[in-house]
Amino acid sequence: MGRYSCCYKQKLRKGLWSPEEDEKLLNHITKHGHGCWSSVPKLAGLQRCGKSCRLRWINYLKPDLKRGPFSQPEEDLIIELHSVLGNRWSQIAAQLPGRTDNEIKNLWNSCIKKKLKQKGIDPNTHKPYVDKEISNENNNNITILDDKKIHEKASSIEVVPNHSSSDMSTTTDKSENMGIAITIPNNNTNPFEAISNLLFPTPNSCENPPISSNAFSWQPDELLQTASDLMRSDWYHQINHHHPTLQPELLGHQTYP
């Protein structure tokens, strides 16, 4: 109360700053300091809001700013600080004299993230991407994405029959969309049935798996371990023996929930 807001927005300019506007702001702050930002545009003769003036000053006009590309040591420092501080750009910027939080954030999103991914490093966790894979004696592969991806994406779990090839890239594509995908190559149909029964037991399932069936509450590691155990179990071999003709397309794929 008793103050005026910087948001009494009438006909305020937006978008890129012109050289004339820069000059007005620079002159005003050089002579008088910024004081209360909300009053700066009025005193400097600008049709901008105080917020916009502040941002322009901090990110572009401030005299101690270091312009130009980031050096390799600076990039390394940013990566190191990000691994400790996360997306706290202002705190990261505080450790790099002459650099702004906005500048660092842009660098991270447009450049560093990409470089880390190319090196196989997850920019969020700073750990290598590790897709876990197991296979049993029949060469049935199960691939489970790394924990980060699973926790981000696992709004659903899908069992995917892979009839056409043993190329695991299909698994990755599916997994990006669906969370956890388990792919069974086409050389044996019953592993699919086994995993499908394991994850999605129904009244029509031929036999109940010898394990708890509440798959959705499992952690990824538990799921991986259980699937692995299952595929090595006597139960799996019984299914393999009793239902040799069951084809995966009869089951389709099921999504839960």
Added chain:
DNA sequence: AAGAAGCACAACCGCAGGATT
């Protein structure tokens, strides 16, 4: 040569928290 796509950078928006009345 022209349009499309990709990229880097600048600026905006919404929110949170502290200060002031």
Added chain:
DNA sequence: GAATCCTGCGGTTGTGCTTCT
């Protein structure tokens, strides 16, 4: 204590330049 304002932060969007087709 409530209402309002100011500042700073992080996510997102917009803009203009470059490269590709």
